[in-house]
Amino acid sequence: MYLKALEIYGFKSFPDRTRLNFKGGLTAVVGPNGSGKSNISDALRWVLGEQSTKTLRGARMEDVIFGGTQLRKAMGFAQVTLYIDNLDRSMPMDLDEVSITRKLYRSGESEYKINDQNVRLKDIVELFMDTGLGRDGYSMIGQGKIAEIVSAKSANRREIFEEAAGISKFRYRKNEAERK
Numbered sequence: 001m002y003l004k005a006l007e008i009y010g011f012k013s014f015p016d017r018t019r020l021n022f023k024g025g026l027t028a029v030v031g032p033n034g035s036g037k038s039n040i041s042d043a044l045r046w047v048l049g050e051q052s053t054k055t056l057r058g059a060r061m062e063d064v065i066f067g068g069t070q071l072r073k074a075m076g077f078a079q080v081t082l083y084i085d086n087l088d089r090s091m092p093m094d095l096d097e098v099s100i101t102r103k104l105y106r107s108g109e110s111e112y113k114i115n116d117q118n119v120r121l122k123d124i125v126e127l128f129m130d131t132g133l134g135r136d137g138y139s140m141i142g143q144g145k146i147a148e149i150v151s152a153k154s155a156n157r158r159e160i161f162e163e164a165a166g167i168s169k170f171r172y173r174k175n176e177a178e179r180k
């Protein structure tokens with residue numbers, strides 16, 4: 001499983017529909033300060049379901065929508081689609097490619113899609129559980145994250161190992177079942 005492409009439209013500094021194609025292996029994003037490198041990783045976190053505005057480096061969720069420049073007016077929504085190569089069937093779907101879409105309107109209304117079908121945020125979070133890739137996975141290591149892991153309480157550190165071992169889904173389901 002690997003990230004094949006990321007399509008960004010109206011998200012932060014990307015008012016034009018922008019598609020980034022990734023190959024398997026290592027990709028580096030380079031560019032001058034303020035050119036949007038971190039906005040790309042924010043888009044990736046966001047489409048995976050990130051709900052923390054702090055993690056997304058904003059004050060309100062609306063801040064992810066292109067806010068306009070002197071030459072260009074603000075947009076009414078932000079949309080990001082992630083395409084994942086699933087030839088190895090890491091994700092529990094009989095499809096070679098899986099796409100995930102998140103859209104947010106300035107009104108506050110949200111849309112989430114898996115393979116172009118409307119779903120809930122919960123479905124996206126569940127899809128990535130135990131893959132390490134999801135919102136709460138460990139595949140996106142931001143600044144300060146290593147220090148956070150090292151100094152974490154043992155119970156929190158255990159969650160990271162549970163995700164890697166592929167058992168967080170079971171704990172999640174158990175908790176869900178107990179809540180009902």
Ligand code: ATP
Nearest residue numbers: 012013033034035036037038039063064065066067
């Ligand atoms: P550095 O090398 O300094 O880390 P960077 O390439 O990571 O820079 P980003 O933080 O990705 O840069 O991009 C910052 C730019 O994105 C700023 O110019 C900021 O104005 C712009 N930006 C952020 N949010 C929005 C938004 N909602 N609308 C328009 N522009 C935005």
Ligand code: MG
Nearest residue numbers: 034037038039
């Ligand atoms: Mg940056």
